[in-house]
Amino acid sequence: MARARVRPVRDGVALGLAVGVSGVAFGAAAVGSGMNVAQACVLSLLAFTGASQFALAGAVAGGAGLIGGVAGAILLGSRNALYGLRLADLLPHRGIRKLVAAHGVIDETTAVTLAQPDVAAARLGFLATFVTIYLTWNLTTLLGAFGAGRLGSPQSLGIDVVGPAAFLALIWPRLRAGRTERAVGLAGAVIALATTPFLPTGMPVILAAFAALGGALISPQPASPQPESPQPEVP
């Protein structure tokens, strides 16, 4: 009985700590792109989904394209809705607990929750991952945001490379998943670069969603059987 409770907690805390410290990269990138410390921290507290946060920071650095940046950031959060579909039966069904649990529906919590053998362990795993990663991610966001401003200019620290390197690390496991994934990634990059000179900042990235549409129409089934849980990455 005790052992059944140890595993989900251990899994969740380990993954949460390992991934949560990446908040330092987000905090540094956000302040490097022109957000202030409070904005970086509020985004980590309230949005709490890494790819969207990095995307919005990139849009702020780009200057004029805030509307496009917001749209792109929200679009990037759409996969969390899919995770919610898979977790709906395992998480609290109603009330304030459901509203709080929803905030924790991200890559890592989904991975740990779906890996557990029963509902009790799944809920425990979800809770352990959510709490650990939420505390770590927000604390390290604060550290990164403060540190970036103190240490020197963003350019001299290479902070302009943090965003693209983070995105690359995020899609890397997905690019390895199959030919369609690689084709969609390449097409998305080409669409965005080709339209950048002609469109307001942020719009080229949203247009890249057409690459995903094309991929879904041409190849509706993944090449290999879907793994039971998503790849852990940053939240």
Added chain:
Amino acid sequence: MTGVWVAVLVTAAGCYALKLTGLVVPRGVLSNPRVRRFAELVPIALLAALVAVQAFGAGQSLTIDPARLAGLGAAVAALLLRAPFLVVVVVAAGTAAVLRALGVA
């Protein structure tokens, strides 16, 4: 600065709404395999686009910044060596920073 605050709050509200949507919508909505596949592929297309735009973009024009590209090359090398996320990011930023400090790029 007000614009950035609005962007932060709207993004946060949108991201939360999406998370909650998955928990409350009837399961049938995403039973269509093409819809499901689209939702899987969207992050790949958008993130790849972000990598490209942030690697080569300078506002609305395209540019080649050798230090930035070297940093991304270092990130690829780290990923091929299966380095964890934070190591990849630090190696990328460190490479660009060192090249700029040395004045070679």
